[in-house]
Amino acid sequence: MKLDLRRYEPADLEALRALLSGPSLAAEFDMLQGAGALEGALADPFLIRDGLQLAFVDGDLAGFCEAFVPPGAHGRFAVLRLGVSERRRRVGIGSRLLARVREVIEREAADVGEINLSAWLPADAAAAFAAHHGYRRVRSFWLMERSQGDSPAPVWPAGIERRLYDGSEAMLREMNGAYRDSFARHYHFINTSVEDTRAFFSRPNFRPDGLLMAYRGGACVGFCRCELFEQRGEVALLGTTTAARGIGLGRALLRWGIAWVERERAARTTLIVDGENDSALALYRSEGFGVARTRDIWSVATAGSRM
Ligand SMILES: CC(C)(COP(=O)(O)OP(=O)(O)OC[C@H]1O[C@@H](n2cnc3c(N)ncnc32)[C@H](O)[C@@H]1OP(=O)(O)O)[C@@H](O)C(=O)NCCC(=O)NCCS
Numbered sequence: 001m002k003l004d005l006r007r008y009e010p011a012d013l014e015a016l017r018a019l020l021s022g023p024s025l026a027a028e029f030d031m032l033q034g035a036g037a038l039e040g041a042l043a044d045p046f047l048i049r050d051g052l053q054l055a056f057v058d059g060d061l062a063g064f065c066e067a068f069v070p071p072g073a074h075g076r077f078a079v080l081r082l083g084v085s086e087r088r089r090r091v092g093i094g095s096r097l098l099a100r101v102r103e104v105i106e107r108e109a110a111d112v113g114e115i116n117l118s119a120w121l122p123a124d125a126a127a128a129f130a131a132h133h134g135y136r137r138v139r140s141f142w143l144m145e146r147s148q149g150d151s152p153a154p155v156w157p158a159g160i161e162r163r164l165y166d167g168s169e170a171m172l173r174e175m176n177g178a179y180r181d182s183f184a185r186h187y188h189f190i191n192t193s194v195e196d197t198r199a200f201f202s203r204p205n206f207r208p209d210g211l212l213m214a215y216r217g218g219a220c221v222g223f224c225r226c227e228l229f230e231q232r233g234e235v236a237l238l239g240t241t242t243a244a245r246g247i248g249l250g251r252a253l254l255r256w257g258i259a260w261v262e263r264e265r266a267a268r269t270t271l272i273v274d275g276e277n278d279s280a281l282a283l284y285r286s287e288g289f290g291v292a293r294t295r296d297i298w299s300v301a302t303a304g305s306r307m
Contacts, residue, residue: 001057003093005100008052008064013038015061016054024086028120034230036205045199046070046190050104055084055093062088065097069109071191073184075304077114078105094129105302112304118297127296135298139187140275144289145232148262148269151288154252156214160221162256165201165211172198174220175213182222182239187274210264212256214240214249224253226260233266238280254287 008016017038020029032038041047051067063084069076080101084094105112117135119126120143127137156162165171176197183189192200200206207226214222221244227236235257240249261269271289273280 001091002059003062003096004056005053005096006056007050008054008066012054012061013042016064019061019064019085020083022085025083028083028123029081030120030231031229034228037229040203040205041066043199043203044068045196048104048108050108051101053097053100053104055097057088057093061085063093063097065094065101067101067105069105069112070196073189073191074113076109076112077116077188078109078112078302079116079118079188082117089125095133098133102302110304112302114299115302116297116299118295121294121296123296127298130298133300135300137296138299139297141272141295141297142275142281142291143270143272143293143295144284145268145270145292146258146288146290151258151262151269152255154255154259155248156252157247157249159216160249160252161215163213163215165208165213167201167208171213171220172201175211175223178213178220178223178241179237179239181241181243187276210260212253212260214244214253216244222249222253224257224260226257226264228261228264228266232268232270233261233264235261235269235271238271250283251287254283258287 019025020032020038026033032041046068048067048069051069053065054061055063065080065082068079070079082094082097102115105115117126117130163171165175173194176192176194179192179197205227207228210226212224213220222240223237224235225237227234235254238250238253238257240253258269270292271284273284
């Protein structure tokens with residue numbers, strides 16, 4: 001077996017798509033399936049240069065690993081995606097890819113303090129692989145789903161105006177500010193700049209009409225952004241600023257998002273939530289969402305955490 005590792009090049013796009021959509025990896029990388037999804041992930045502003053590495057066995061693509069390195073509340077952290085085609089497992093390819101991407105992180109983002117791996121459960125191989133490399137389980141996220149066709153209409157709190165995102169500089173800045181206010185105390189808050197948000201909204205699969213922003217007294221105090229995947233539509237980002245909590249705005253925005261997903265004829269209506277975010281969980285449960293899948297996160301501290 002001749003194993004070669006190298007950086008992803010644009011000419012690898014279709015081979016990578018074929019690897020990800022094959023039977024052994026499609027369920028794990030469900031968010032990378034369908035038109036524009038992989039291109040969207042490749043355009044993510046936090047994917048670091050050289051951070052997407054491919055493994056070839058006798059010239060055939062057998063695995064990949066990519067590293068996203070966003071700024072957190074206390075420095076940067078790395079989130080990896082890693083997969084090896086089933087028939088090439090247990091021969092060390094995953095370990096080689098992980099080691100290569102860690103070298104890239106040490107070289108290009110030496111300040112990174114934590115690296116994460118994750119997988120949808122059941123994931124016996126991923127859990128054993130993570131443990132073998134010294135990563136320990138730190139968190140679970142839930143994929144929640146609700147039935148379609150029975151969603152109540154939003155009830156907008158008094159004094160709230162709604163605007164669809166229009167791509168203007170003003171709305172871009174307001175969105176970035178409202179996101180930072182709403183999520184600042186959350187696990188793995190991403191400390192985005194306006195430029196990060198601009199780049200994120202420039203991804204080919206971004207839907208401006210799937211982002212509703214709520215205003216009170218001229219200030220943006222809430223937002224709901226939806227995204228479509230091949231198998232499901234998602235209320236992908238929902239937040240209200242600290243000054244606008246407890247007035248029913250989150251529930252109204254959620255209902256707007258549910259209706260958007262249904263209007264787009266997505267097969268399923270879903271969202272992903274931190275399993276320890278009790279207030280969000282209570283809201284989603286009360287709006288008919290139940291847990292459909294669990295995603296475990298494994299973590300290791302790196303040299304950057306001591307900087
Ligand atoms: C997790 C995954 C990337 C591992 O890739 P791999 O190339 O098979 O991993 P390696 O051969 O480098 O395994 C290294 C060690 O991890 C552990 N391990 C990996 N797969 C295992 C399994 N199925 N059962 C038990 N231990 C396992 C073992 O300790 C192994 O060392 P050993 O073979 O000497 O016993 C692969 O199973 C995969 O692609 N799974 C689906 C995608 C996924 O879950 N991604 C999330 C990754 S965290």
